[in-house]
Amino acid sequence: MTKMLQHSGYEEERLQRVAELLPCREVQAGMLLSLMGQPQQCSYPSIFIYGHRASGKSHVMQVLLKELELPHATVSCVECVSVALLFEQVLLSFFGCDAASLLPRSPSLSDFVRIYRQHCSQTPAKQTRYIVMEKAELLRDTDANLLPALLRLQELVDDNVTIILLSEIVWDKFRPNTGCFEPLLLHFPDYSKGELQQILSQDKHPSYSAEFYSSYINILLGVFYSVCRDLRELRHLAALNFSKFCEPLAEGKVKETDTHKLWRNIEPHLKKAMQTVYLREVSSLQWEQLQQMEERECGALRGLSAHTHVELPYYSKFLLIAAYLASYNPARTDKRFFLKHHGKIRKTNFLKKNEKTSNHLLGPKPFPLDRLLAIFYSVVDSRVAPTASIFSQISSLVTLQLLTKVSHDDQLDAPKYKCAVSMDFICAISRTVNFEIIKYLYDFL
């Protein structure tokens, strides 16, 4: 493997070390090295590297530049909320703080290039300078001139400098309207399952054997691989759940080699992890705590999405139910649901040509306040007067974001709303007031 990284411009040992630090990325590192050439040679103005999250883009760049001791500046575009920070960081890492302090308060690109040129002529580059931009897709949101200018920075500052852009998004989505200097494109492919296994197995636990850990990784990948291929996320999950995996071992119930029993123990646990910790519905700390007290409270291990129960006042519940019905039923059908003597009207009579898809696929429709109240009066079992209390409950439902106001704020006489709760949620609510909502939904007739 290390043989691949041979380069006349660098010492053998260093390349060896680079190769060790970059498992499964030798080909990409080799390509990059050949593109960069020897330190004193001139290099292509801009390189665009794209690939999925956690496919080693930043890591490869960092290792290469650090280990080979090349002059570089690494800028994360997330951190640079203004271009000033970006310029400052680049100048700081190339020319020290006196250069960075020369920048005026809100520097333009012109200022940056001027200061760069000035310092560059004082200390001309013996080696290619590299500017690495992580999360480069954010550059599109800044000043429209920034990206095209950076791509031809070499020409603008007249220095041996290369811009390396790293992003998850393909280059086609970056190209400005009138075109720009085209960078070299380089793709970092995703890790294959075998490679993931190899990399993840590297951080084994010191008190367990390597095979044991690797079999654990195998099980973990079996559950998560079909959903997630992000190395970083998988590594996090592996670290979180390893203690659970070892539990039967510590209790002395099974031996290390008994993979099947270990699998039976961990698999439901991992599935549960997918529904909670993977979705970030509980924090890692909570997850660890839950793992410890699991025996006692099995049911407590549920994510936010499973919490369908919210305490609401009695009338608010009916208001919400009425809103849900108004959102998901066509207004024409109200007669059939809420009038006592509606006669025999079948679903087919209502069916219009374009209404084959159910409303639960299309989402809630807006409805006027009058309709909400009319449905509300007919579903609630006692007589209610339209008092201020009812109206204030509507607005507090809006504040809770269970309803959303669709119409403009200044429209006071006939406001329109939409119901913003899920089917499961409304079913749980209606159960608490003994209301069978399914009977009243047009989609489920």
Next chain:
Amino acid sequence: MIICIIGFIDVQVQDILRERFCRQQLPDRLEGVEAQHKHLLELLKRTAVHGESNSVLIVGPRGAGKTMLLKCVLRDLLEEKEAQKNLLQVHLNGLLQTDDRIALKEITRQLHLENVVGDKVFGSFAENLAFLLEALKKGDRSSSRPVLFVLDEFDLFAHHKNQTLLYNLFDVSQSAQAPVAVVGITCRLDVLELLEKRVKSRFSHRQIHLLSNPTFPQYLERVRTQLSLPDRFPDQEFCQDWNDGVETLCEDKSVQDVLQKHFNSSKDFHLLSSFILSPASLFPLIYPFFSTSSSISSSSSSPGVTPLLLLPADLLEASRLCFTDSKANMLHGLSILELCLIIAMKHLNDVYEGEPFNLQMVHNEFKKFLQRKSNSMYNFEQPVIMKAFEHLQQLELIRPVDSTAAKTQREYQLMRLMLDHSQIMEALQKYPQCPTDVKQWAMSAFG
């Protein structure tokens, strides 16, 4: 020892080629644009030597050699003593000087007039510019020195407020004030439409078009000259070998096919050089990285023979890399769940003829697929699917129809698929260990 020497030559070859491809080194003589060169040189000479004012636009697509033409002309112009002594140059770039205030500062700086201007306060832009030009008059000569203004990315200057800079520059160039030459470089053919009427009327309407349309043999010739080594290369024997190698390479049928393909898609020489530079073609030959390259093994086995360093196979490989669809590359790295969602979207697109969809519909489509199968190994909950869906959105493979839909629930937000049918099918073919039922689902006409 021999290896050492070869290594040394290698470095020299690299230096030369890198200088060419990365730096866009100026050629000794321009080909194909002699007339334009002569025209522009004549024009600038009149300003530099005779103190005539002029304005001209150089228009041509990207990579056509506009900047190269100007640089060559300037190089030739400055060979003349008279011009060299007189001419002052101001280079502005539309990308850098984003408004007229910055541009004026930059002009002051490039004319070395910072201390003359000092803390003076000017009433208007024109006054300021006039002052700057006036200051130049008090040089060593009685008359004023000619100034050449080069405006790169000229179209961007037209977006400045009131086009003050352009108006003033053209105004000076038209009236008999200080001698200035204004050279605009742009890739927009409709650039004159961008100018305001009063600015347009002051422009000389002189345009130099660089709409070079090389034929394929010319293109091939250009590739050959770009790759071959110059006569002044120290090791004559090696140089000869190399150039012969390039000759045979360019005559190779498969290489010509590849180049023809490139030629048909774009005649931009920037793109060509990036393709030749692209790692798989030129560099593995010079640097023996990839042990697969056969030339390397031959060189190591018989060190006396200078290896032919360019192989057609490498160029083919580079071209393959160059033409792969980057979106298909990204699809390759999706998880199986995300891929299933993409297929469901594809079916929705087929059925509803490109109408936008939301997560619920996609999920429903996916569920229909799962129901038809007895063993449902993909039993995912809605939130997990939502996360996968959001990842697709992050990768910009799907895009919300209207961005201001903050008020709708996430699962009902309407989306559009940013992929076409063939891309999905191609990605599916390459997808590692793709389950057959998923493949069949994708192939079937109706979801």
